[in-house]
Amino acid sequence: MLIRLLNKEKVLVLDSSAFIMGLEPLQLDLKLFTTPEVVEELSSYWVQLKYSTAIYLKKLNVVSPTKDFLDEAKKVSEKTGDKLKLSRADLSILALALELKSKGFKPIIISDDFSVQNVAEHLKIDYTYLSGKGIKNQIEWIWYCPGCGRKFLSINFGENCPVCGLKLKRKASKKISLRKNFG
Missing domain, CATH: 3.40.50.1010 (5'-nuclease)
Incomplete structure (x- = not known):
């Protein structure tokens, strides 16, 4: 409690x-x-x-x-x-x-x-944060397969593409610049 x-x-x-x-x-x-x-x-x-x-x-x-x-x-x-x-x-x-x-x-x-x-x-x-720099953008990521090119919004199935089996990568699908900085 x-x-x-x-x-x-x-x-x-x-x-x-x-x-x-x-x-x-x-x-x-x-x-x-x-x-x-x-x-x-x-x-x-x-x-x-x-x-x-x-x-x-x-x-x-x-x-x-x-x-x-x-x-x-x-x-x-x-x-x-x-x-x-x-x-x-x-x-x-x-x-x-x-x-x-x-x-x-x-x-x-x-x-x-x-x-x-x-x-x-x-x-x-x-x-x-205590070291380095904090984030500059609020990001929404999209996962994609570098092999077959499929895109996934969620990855409940794991780190590998359910179609071809390659390891998924991610890239930013949406970025919002942050004005505030708490650090």
Whole structure:
């Protein structure tokens, strides 16, 4: 069950990249959330020590999103064409941010993953990143087969063309330039 916070309070939802890039949870004044799937991705001793300390001090909340919000995140990632680019951990933070938003909070996802940022943009969830640059365009991808030329809006059947068996590729079918930049 989610911890009750004051409505409209900003909260951070952390991807593994936030920990890997050196985010210091103990130095932030906001409530921090992540998911068990993200915790599973953290392998460095120092990163594990950092997040374990934050959990112990009740600075970091590890929460599993409910199935309804996971289903919504999957549905939108399929619509955008990002589904195959997202890990279980990626989908879990998107779902958790959606769930927090539905409770009246203002989640901000911290992730350097362009696919996470793209789906967050489609979900109207704020995001930021710690290294490099964030996305410049909101994109809807279309999957296509480089062999037979068929195009697919969704890829529920896997990474290979159901007709000729070649690995599918993707290209942008729609781009919307973003004016905002949270980073």
